Amino acid sequence: VREDRDPVAFVDRRLGASKAMRAALRYVFPDHWSFLLGEIALYAFVVLLATGTYLALFYSPSEAMTIWHGPYAPLDGEQVTHAYASVLDLSFKTPAGLLMRQTHHWAALVFLVAIVLHLFRIFFTGAFRRPRELNYMIGVTLLGVAILEGYVGYSLLDDLLSGMGLAIGYGATLSIPFVGGPLGFLIWGAQFPGSEAFFSRLFIAHVFILPALIGTLIAVHLAMIIRPHHTQFPGPGRTEKNVVGTPMWPGYALRSLGWFAFVAGLLFALGGLIQINPIWQWGPFEPWIGENGAQPDWFLGWLIGGLRLMPPLEIHVFGRTIVPNPFFGGLLFPTVVFGVLYAWPWLEQKLITKDRREHHLLDRPRDNPRRTAFAAAFLTWVGSVFLAGSADRMFLGFGLSYELQVEVFRALVWILPVIVYVVTHRVCRELRESEREPLTSPPVAVRDPG
Amino acid sequence: VKRLIALLVWLWALLRGRRAGPPPPRPPAPDPRHVETGGPAWGAPLAAALLVLAGAALAAFGVLVVVDPDTQLLGATIAGGLFALAAAFVVLASFVAPRETHVEERPTLDDPEDRRETEQVLASAGEGVSRRKLLAGAAGVTGVGLVAAAGLPITALGPSPGDATTDTPWHRGRRLVDEQGIPIKADDIGPGSFMTAFPEGADKRELGSPVVVVQVDPSTLDLPKGREDWAPEGLMAYSKICTHASCAVSLFRHPLDERHSDGPALVCPCHYSTFDVRRGAKVIFGPAGRPLPQLPLLIAPNRELRAGGPFSGSIGPAWFRTEHPS
Numbered sequence: 001v002r003e004d005r006d007p008v009a010f011v012d013r014r015l016g017a018s019k020a021m022r023a024a025l026r027y028v029f030p031d032h033w034s035f036l037l038g039e040i041a042l043y044a045f046v047v048l049l050a051t052g053t054y055l056a057l058f059y060s061p062s063e064a065m066t067i068w069h070g071p072y073a074p075l076d077g078e079q080v081t082h083a084y085a086s087v088l089d090l091s092f093k094t095p096a097g098l099l100m101r102q103t104h105h106w107a108a109l110v111f112l113v114a115i116v117l118h119l120f121r122i123f124f125t126g127a128f129r130r131p132r133e134l135n136y137m138i139g140v141t142l143l144g145v146a147i148l149e150g151y152v153g154y155s156l157l158d159d160l161l162s163g164m165g166l167a168i169g170y171g172a173t174l175s176i177p178f179v180g181g182p183l184g185f186l187i188w189g190a191q192f193p194g195s196e197a198f199f200s201r202l203f204i205a206h207v208f209i210l211p212a213l214i215g216t217l218i219a220v221h222l223a224m225i226i227r228p229h230h231t232q233f234p235g236p237g238r239t240e241k242n243v244v245g246t247p248m249w250p251g252y253a254l255r256s257l258g259w260f261a262f263v264a265g266l267l268f269a270l271g272g273l274i275q276i277n278p279i280w281q282w283g284p285f286e287p288w289i290g291e292n293g294a295q296p297d298w299f300l301g302w303l304i305g306g307l308r309l310m311p312p313l314e315i316h317v318f319g320r321t322i323v324p325n326p327f328f329g330g331l332l333f334p335t336v337v338f339g340v341l342y343a344w345p346w347l348e349q350k351l352i353t354k355d356r357r358e359h360h361l362l363d364r365p366r367d368n369p370r371r372t373a374f375a376a377a378f379l380t381w382v383g384s385v386f387l388a389g390s391a392d393r394m395f396l397g398f399g400l401s402y403e404l405q406v407e408v409f410r411a412l413v414w415i416l417p418v419i420v421y422v423v424t425h426r427v428c429r430e431l432r433e434s435e436r437e438p439l440t441s442p443p444v445a446v447r448d449p450g
Numbered sequence: 451v452k453r454l455i456a457l458l459v460w461l462w463a464l465l466r467g468r469r470a471g472p473p474p475p476r477p478p479a480p481d482p483r484h485v486e487t488g489g490p491a492w493g494a495p496l497a498a499a500l501l502v503l504a505g506a507a508l509a510a511f512g513v514l515v516v517v518d519p520d521t522q523l524l525g526a527t528i529a530g531g532l533f534a535l536a537a538a539f540v541v542l543a544s545f546v547a548p549r550e551t552h553v554e555e556r557p558t559l560d561d562p563e564d565r566r567e568t569e570q571v572l573a574s575a576g577e578g579v580s581r582r583k584l585l586a587g588a589a590g591v592t593g594v595g596l597v598a599a600a601g602l603p604i605t606a607l608g609p610s611p612g613d614a615t616t617d618t619p620w621h622r623g624r625r626l627v628d629e630q631g632i633p634i635k636a637d638d639i640g641p642g643s644f645m646t647a648f649p650e651g652a653d654k655r656e657l658g659s660p661v662v663v664v665q666v667d668p669s670t671l672d673l674p675k676g677r678e679d680w681a682p683e684g685l686m687a688y689s690k691i692c693t694h695a696s697c698a699v700s701l702f703r704h705p706l707d708e709r710h711s712d713g714p715a716l717v718c719p720c721h722y723s724t725f726d727v728r729r730g731a732k733v734i735f736g737p738a739g740r741p742l743p744q745l746p747l748l749i750a751p752n753r754e755l756r757a758g759g760p761f762s763g764s765i766g767p768a769w770f771r772t773e774h775p776s
Contacts, residue, residue: 170696174766174768181611181770191615192696227559242555247550290699290719321772330695403735
């Protein structure tokens with residue numbers, strides 16, 4: 001290459017970056033499939049940005065009324081809001097509009113699945129230990145913001161389901177002790193269903209404020225891992241002081257690009273071939289309309305479970321409602337879940353391991369039975385509340401009495417985690433013991449005949 | 451003899467292994483570093499074919515958007531193109547480009563020497579500075595001002611709730627109309643049916659507007675004290691907005707045979723709060739913390755339904771100022 005045409009020389013003369021670039025190109029990533037879970041989340045986010053940008057070019061965040069005309073006969077000539085009409089237009093008239101909308105929705109679901117599975121990997125292997133506690137907390141924050149972003153996103157459509165979701169959000173906001181009422185009126189701009197400005201606020205939150213926050217947190221999340229590098233599982237030649245695996249260039253870059261193309265392809269295949277959230281079937285929202293069997297997107301299932309399971313308890317003093325009921329299932333429950341997630345690295349250090357050292361080699365789940373048992377029990381607690389949220393579906397599917405299911409779940413959500421803790425702890429210990437005394441052939445000592 | 455020695459050594463090892471805790475140190479692992487270049491002859495042509503296929507499918511997607519945007523076809527072409535691209539990258543990574551396992555040393559994160567120097571640099575800012583407390587206090591005042599300047603404008607976003615949850619369009623004499631604005635008559639409703647009604651001329655979207663009207667056998671009524679004349683002919687109206695989380699209470703469970711099932715009740719489809727209509731919408735199941743507010747009804751001489759007064763309590767989900775009926 002002639003020197004004046006050499007791109008590396010061009011960059012180097014202007015940025016002096018070739019040393020840093022070489023380090024980046026030879027940066028080593030450990031080889032384990034579970035490290036790809038976080039990447040799925042990253043690639044789903046890229047697909048969300050791309051499809052979301054397309055959708056934002058057509059969406060209209062207005063609650064003003066209009067008459068919709070279009071090829072879907074049951075709604076042709078109906079009076080609906082501009083927001084709902086613009087999504088109908090997007091679905092029925094805009095080229096590739098339905099593909100982009102459905103891909104966007106699928107990508108949101110996969111984004112959150114990937115984040116949660118990534119969290120499991122981090123939690124069960126102790127990857128959150130020093131020096132990665134702060135980055136772990138950024139990851140937990142990302143999970144929370146992503147859930148909020150997903151909720152705001154499907155609220156924008158202004159169909160019956162999203163309106164019911166917003167009504168519940170309003171009820172939950174009002175239930176915050178003391179400040180709930182004024183806060184709800186600030187967010188909605190008036191009493192539910194809100195002022196003219198409310199949908200503009202939802203829109204700017206969904207397409208700018210929250211995605212900018214998520215993008216920034218992702219950037220920080222990735223930047224903070226560069227210096228300590230990734231963790232790795234123990235194995236031949238792997239120590240606390242090195243990282244063994246595939247360098248960024250060319251091996252890891254090629255593999256990651258392939259993984260990106262696969263994830264994007266899968267999301268577009270889902271979006272093109274499998275219908276999701278057919279808002280024309282639910283119809284437009286009005287505050288006096290509701291529908292049974294309604295379920296939110298999966299990442300809110302645990303919250304609807306919490307709201308539905310809660311007994312009719314409210315705390316009132318002198319006839320004033322200090323703690324309205326939705327606070328317990330809709331706000332206190334997720335606060336406790338996120339509080340435990342945030343605090344876990346420090347809790348574990350204080351209560352279980354007493355270990356403040358740096359760790360770059362991962363635990364297998366069995367290596368720390370108490371952590372693994374706690375994680376399994378915690379997961380069971382949240383998971384059984386999640387299941388309780390779909391009790392109405394189980395009633396439809398299996399004819400189990402809804403009331404009976406709720407009564408049973410109210411007990412199970414406390415009993416199951418205890419059982420799971422005890423069983424998991426025992427299994428981990430057995431697994432560890434069986435390694436110390438292998439049941440297979442005994443060690444053979446061979447003497448050097450010379 | 452050799453066998454005997456081996457056996458003794460094995461027994462010794464077995465006993466020792468059982469008794470002594472720490473296992474013998476592992477032999478040093480071989481260096482995991484390796485590089486593999488070259489590959490099968492079909493690698494590069496296959497990757498090239500997949501790249502071309504990906505390009506063709508993606509181009510087809512672009513053309514289809516313009517020519518014939520059928521959702522399934524669009525999804526199949528763009529997904530097919532991306533899958534082909536993914537396969538091309540996998541072939542390149544696994545069979546064409548060098549496959550390496552590399553070892554990188556991790557940097558030391560906390561170097562005490564380094565840290566001391568940093569701390570010195572930080573501390574150097576205070577050299578020769580007098581009246582530090584005064585400066586810190588003044589900076590604190592600026593901080594409070596900044597927070598106020600950045601935070602207080604938030605109050606412009608919405609009004610204070612005021613009486614919004616108790617002040618509804620309903621007052622004595624206001625007619626009940628249906629969604630089209632047509633007045634509702636007592637005979638439009640029968641036992642087991644229910645209707646959504648609104649105050650005539652009011653904004654239907656206001657939370658204080660919608661009510662459900664149901665009818666039960668008057669002899670079975672067990673309304674709270676003071677509501678004796680609120681349900682003429684067993685007709686009752688309750689706020690349609692759930693007192694739990696503001697969904698529309700849009701299900702009416704009316705038993706065909708009460709010997710085998712529970713009495714008539716309104717049910718909210720969001721979290722299945724269930725309200726006994728005969729007992730003033732008392733909560734009999736689910737999470738709601740207080741009954742649905744009841745609207746007293748009157749039957750006018752022309753049989754039209756009218757409100758007999760305002761609701762029995764504040765409507766919609768509870769907040770701090772919601773009075774709890776006890």
